[in-house]
Amino acid sequence: MLRIGTVVMGVGDVRRAVDFWTRALGYVPREAVEDDWAVLVPAGGAPGTHLALGLSETPVQRHPRIHLDLYARDAAEQAAEVERLVALGAERVDWDLYPADADFVVLADTEGNRFCVIDTSHG
Numbered sequence: 001m002l003r004i005g006t007v008v009m010g011v012g013d014v015r016r017a018v019d020f021w022t023r024a025l026g027y028v029p030r031e032a033v034e035d036d037w038a039v040l041v042p043a044g045g046a047p048g049t050h051l052a053l054g055l056s057e058t059p060v061q062r063h064p065r066i067h068l069d070l071y072a073r074d075a076a077e078q079a080a081e082v083e084r085l086v087a088l089g090a091e092r093v094d095w096d097l098y099p100a101d102a103d104f105v106v107l108a109d110t111e112g113n114r115f116c117v118i119d120t121s122h123g
Contacts, residue, residue: 004049005049005050006039006049006050006051006052007049007050007051007052007068008052008053008054009051009052009053009054009068009111009113010054010056010058010111010113011053011054011055011056011111011113012055012056012057012111012112013110013111014034014035014036014037014038014053014054014055015033015035015038016110016111017038017053017109017110018033018038018040018053019110020088020089020090020109020110020111021040021051021053021109022040023088024085024088024090024109025040025042025051025070026042026043027040027041027042027043027051028040028041028042028043029041030050035055036054037052037053037054037055038052038053039052039053040052040053051068060108060111060112060113061114063097064113064114067113067114067115067116068116069104069115069116069118070116070117070118071118071120072118072119072120073120073121074119074120074121075119075121075122077119078105078117078118078119081117082105082107082117085107085117086107089109089110090108090109090110091107091108092105092106092107093106093107093108093114101122103118103119103120103122104116104118105117
């Protein structure tokens with residue numbers, strides 16, 4: 001059976017993206033970071049999906065077809081994680097598709113890639 005091993009994101013500055021995502025997720029580079037490519041893995045050999053960052057000139061999509069969802073236990077952890085990620089360089093996105101009872105907050109990383117922080121207790 002197949003499983004997702006790596007999610008690949010295009011970025012304009014690989015080293016800046018590595019700096020953000022290693023601090024955001026507690027991941028580490030799998031090997032030496034290049035100017036055009038890096039693969040991040042969970043620290044300490046923990047299991048988990050890898051995140052690859054590849055140099056790209058493709059513009060960021062306002063409503064991307066694929067994005068990362070990061071899970072928080074509850075609303076309090078979600079709020080704390082959003083603030084932590086913003087302090088690391090993420091930006092809040094003025095998302096025009098929020099439902100009235102949204103359990104997610106849309107952010108953009110230092111490269112403009114959208115991702116969500118989800119309150120998994122929301123139901």
